[in-house]
Amino acid sequence: MLKYIALRGLLAVLVAFTVSLAAFLLLNVATDPAYAIAGEDATPDVVETIRARYGLNRPLPVRYFDWLGGVLTGDFGESYYWHKPVAELVADRADETLKLAFSAMFVTILIAIPLGALAALNPNSWIDRMALGVAVSAQAVPNFWLGLIMIILFGVMFPILPVSGDDTWRHFVLPAFVLGASSVPAVMRLTRTGLIEVMGADYIRTARAKGFRGWPLLRRHALRNALLPVISVLAVQLGQKFGGSVITESIFAINGLGRLALESILGADIPTVQMLIFVFAIVFVAMNLLADILNAAIDPRIRIG
Amino acid sequence: MTDTQISTTGVEAEMTLLTPRQIFRKRLLSHTGFLIGAGLIATIALIALFAPLLAPHDPYAQTLSARMLPPIWAEGSNPDYLLGTDQNGRDYLSRLIYGTRVSITIGIGAACIGMLIGVTLGVLAGYFGGIVDHAISFLLTAQLALPGLLLAMALVFIIGPSIWVVIGIVGILHWTYYLVVTRSATQRIRSLDFVAAAVASGATPRQVIWHEILPNLFSQIIVIFTFELGIAILAESSLSFLGVGIQPPTPSWGLMIAEGKQAMFYRPWLVVLPGICLFLLVIGANLMGDGLRDITSPEGRNE
Numbered sequence: 192m193l194k195y196i197a198l199r200g201l202l203a204v205l206v207a208f209t210v211s212l213a214a215f216l217l218l219n220v221a222t223d224p225a226y227a228i229a230g231e232d233a234t235p236d237v238v239e240t241i242r243a244r245y246g247l248n249r250p251l252p253v254r255y256f257d258w259l260g261g262v263l264t265g266d267f268g269e270s271y272y273w274h275k276p277v278a279e280l281v282a283d284r285a286d287e288t289l290k291l292a293f294s295a296m297f298v299t300i301l302i303a304i305p306l307g308a309l310a311a312l313n314p315n316s317w318i319d320r321m322a323l324g325v326a327v328s329a330q331a332v333p334n335f336w337l338g339l340i341m342i343i344l345f346g347v348m349f350p351i352l353p354v355s356g357d358d359t360w361r362h363f364v365l366p367a368f369v370l371g372a373s374s375v376p377a378v379m380r381l382t383r384t385g386l387i388e389v390m391g392a393d394y395i396r397t398a399r400a401k402g403f404r405g406w407p408l409l410r411r412h413a414l415r416n417a418l419l420p421v422i423s424v425l426a427v428q429l430g431q432k433f434g435g436s437v438i439t440e441s442i443f444a445i446n447g448l449g450r451l452a453l454e455s456i457l458g459a460d461i462p463t464v465q466m467l468i469f470v471f472a473i474v475f476v477a478m479n480l481l482a483d484i485l486n487a488a489i490d491p492r493i494r495i496g
Numbered sequence: 497m498t499d500t501q502i503s504t505t506g507v508e509a510e511m512t513l514l515t516p517r518q519i520f521r522k523r524l525l526s527h528t529g530f531l532i533g534a535g536l537i538a539t540i541a542l543i544a545l546f547a548p549l550l551a552p553h554d555p556y557a558q559t560l561s562a563r564m565l566p567p568i569w570a571e572g573s574n575p576d577y578l579l580g581t582d583q584n585g586r587d588y589l590s591r592l593i594y595g596t597r598v599s600i601t602i603g604i605g606a607a608c609i610g611m612l613i614g615v616t617l618g619v620l621a622g623y624f625g626g627i628v629d630h631a632i633s634f635l636l637t638a639q640l641a642l643p644g645l646l647l648a649m650a651l652v653f654i655i656g657p658s659i660w661v662v663i664g665i666v667g668i669l670h671w672t673y674y675l676v677v678t679r680s681a682t683q684r685i686r687s688l689d690f691v692a693a694a695v696a697s698g699a700t701p702r703q704v705i706w707h708e709i710l711p712n713l714f715s716q717i718i719v720i721f722t723f724e725l726g727i728a729i730l731a732e733s734s735l736s737f738l739g740v741g742i743q744p745p746t747p748s749w750g751l752m753i754a755e756g757k758q759a760m761f762y763r764p765w766l767v768v769l770p771g772i773c774l775f776l777l778v779i780g781a782n783l784m785g786d787g788l789r790d791i792t793s794p795e796g797r798n799e
Contacts (some may be wrong), residue, residue: 195594197652202634202637204633205634206637206638206641207641209634209638210638210641210642213638214642214647215561216648217650217651218651224654227653227654238591240728282597326654326786327782327783327786328775328779330726330778330779330782331726331778331779331782332771332775333730333733333734333750333753333771333774333775333778334734334736334738335733335737335738335750336767336771336774336775337751337752339767339771340768342760343760343761343764343767343768346761347663347761360613378502396501398579433643434643434644434646435645435647437646437738438734438737438738439643441738452646452649453649453738455649456646456649456740456745457653458655459653459654464646464650465644467554467643468642468643468646468647470640471643471646472642472643475640475641475643476641478642
């Protein structure tokens with residue numbers, strides 16, 4: 192088990208380095224950041240001054256290792272746009288995004304697991320078809336559009352929930368629903384397939400023969416096994432929620448990392464964008480590692496094979 | 497992960513007398529989801545093709561005297577503008593019609609680029625195995641870790657937004673699904689007898705891949721292409737909505753939603769209508785993909 196975790200951990204660290212290199216190269220080689228800062232109409236003189244000011248005239252490997260060295264000591268450089276240390280900017284805004292991501296996952300669990308379970312217990316019934324319909328539709332609805340529709344509905348027609356800002360928990364209800372809805376199809380389908388598979392297993396037949404029916408059967412025997420794979424998928428989905436916060440936060444005016452990402456992109460603030468890509472990727476890698484470890488802890492075949 | 501549970505009808509038994517092609521056609525025509533999806537896609541494709549004939553107005557023409565007209569079912573509408581006009585007095589129906597062209601062009605373009613990258617890597621990893629497979633699997637893990645939307649936004653903004661930049665960037669960020677599926681399919685095909693026969697008769701890896709492997713991957717690639725079409729269209733609309741995709745005055749549905757956002761409390765149709773168009777196009781692609789998957793591999797639906 193320890194050996195397995197160590198191997199997975201090493202892989203995660205390697206992926207983190209690769210991702211940092213990829214983010215750096217894409218943002219610094221695919222284009223010239225000096226032009227992005229100066230704007231399209233800048234004279235060559237201005238661009239040259241900017242290059243010198245931000246150290247962009249140094250060779251690429253020097254800049255990468257300079258950046259990486261900073262990252263390892265917690266220094267992500269200074270924002271071109273806010274003229275503050277990037278790490279400070281990100282730390283200030285992280286809690287709103289954490290709140291949003293976790294409440295979104297809560298919404299996903301609340302909708303997807305009961306719906307998936309109901310569908311699995313009544314295969315090919317109207318409830319199964321409805322659940323499938325929800326999954327297929329949720330996959331096709333643009334997330335930002337769903338957010339705007341919620342704002343129109345709750346801002347004008349049913350003004351019972353705030354549609355903008357991040358002051359109280361009530362401000363997070365609609366954004367969490369919108370962000371959480373995007374994970375519903377995957378989680379619901381997995382719950383459904385897992386439960387159908389488990390319900391066909393021998394030990395469930397035995398439990399049935401012993402007189403277990405309905406909810407006790409589900410709770411004590413079936414759900415425990417069926418939900419194991421769902422837990423690791425939830426970890427992965429949580430990792431994706433951070434990257435997914437960009438749209439939700441900008442629509443609902445939540446002052447978190449997603450909104451910071453949009454603002455820094457529109458302000459050509461490369462150090463902030465670079466750190467956010469890195470941080471989101473690290474969160475994703477960490478969540479995947481967690482899912483791998485959970486899986487191995489649950490299922491011995493994985494850590495041995 | 498994205499398996500479907502539409503059960504095929506119990507017509508398997510009577511199909512034994514038919515040719516594979518006849519069975520395929522029969523399954524296609526008896527799959528409701530596929531028919532709905534294909535119908536939606538065909539309709540939208542025809543609208544895109546004949547946009548100049550169908551659109552009642554020039555989608556770029558601004559009539560300042562006819563700004564913000566409501567659609568025909570609301571009070572104060574003008575029968576010249578069936579779905580009303582936007583803040584610049586442009587006919588909304590015509591802009592929605594021309595919007596099909598933007599979405600379909602970007603969807604097909606990006607899905608093709610992703611296909612080139614993903615299928616190439618998937619076949620190489622599946623065919624050669626060993627270190628090649630490890631390297632490509634590592635690349636996959638790294639790509640999955642990158643926040644796609646954020647990276648796409650940053651790249652489009654820095655390179656400079658245009659339709660070709662959006663196609664290229666959405667394409668190079670959406671190849672993982674192709675890779676995962678073609679890799680495992682190639683591994684399976686590679687172990688079959690006819691590949692061993694080709695290798696024994698002296699075929700080079702390149703010949704085996706082109707003549708034995710790729711033709712057998714065709715149906716799976718088409719299925720993923722259909723799904724990726726929908727994913728790419730949603731990605732473009734998100735980018736355009738955030739202001740780092742298609743730029744005004746091009747009629748992109750995502751951009752139209754962003755432009756209508758300011759007035760959405762008083763004129764909700766400006767936001768609602770383009771969203772419905774996006775939904776219909778994407779659900780059409782998804783239903784078609786689900787259907788094709790059920791039909792081409794009825795025994796392996798839950799893979």
